[in-house]
Amino acid sequence: MVLADRGIVCIDEFDKMSDIDRTAIHEVMEQGRVTISKAGIHAKLNARCSVLAAANPVYGRYDEYKNPMDNIGMQDSLLSRFDLLFIVLDVMDPEHDARIAEHVLRIHRFRNPGEQDGEPIRIDGDVDNLATYEDKEEEEDMEVYVKHDNLLHGQKKNTQKICSLQFLRKYIHVAKSMSPV
Secondary structure, three states: OOOOOEEEEOOHHHHHHHHHHHHHHHHHHOOOOEEEEOOOOOEEEEEEEEEOOOOOOOOOOOOOOOOHHHHHOOOOHOOOOOOOOOOOOOOOOOOHHHHHHHHHHHHHHHHOOOOOOOOOOOOOOOOOOOOOOOOHHHHHHHHHHHHHHHHHOOOOOOOOOEEHHHHHHHHHHHHHOOOOO
């Protein structure tokens, strides 16, 4: 938190922190500084930062009949240091969950031969290296929108049009070459 002085600290899995870490964060959020005592040297380091934290409910499901402190399983004194608490609920809908699972499986089903597992898809990877010459054959073959594929996009036909990766690369290349007015 010292490194984020006058900035923002983002903490995920806030509920999984050890009690020692929670005590340390409590001090920092209360006083705005960290006190370190090592080898006879006492130092106070500024840690004036905003804290954005995310936590999961105690048994994996939020109980609407309990208060937030009981649901998260944290001390009231620590949660009172936060100015705002946002509760994001996952409404149970098996059909919606199944659609999300199908989408994730479809996206990860097809990979390029040299692509590593979990590697992000870059759309601007070689935008700077694109040639500026016009290739007539390439222009004719380029599709602006992706055609619907049942294996990749699912059975339901989406009414939204999705731009192709090749078109986005060319669009970014042209946009980078233009000067804003």
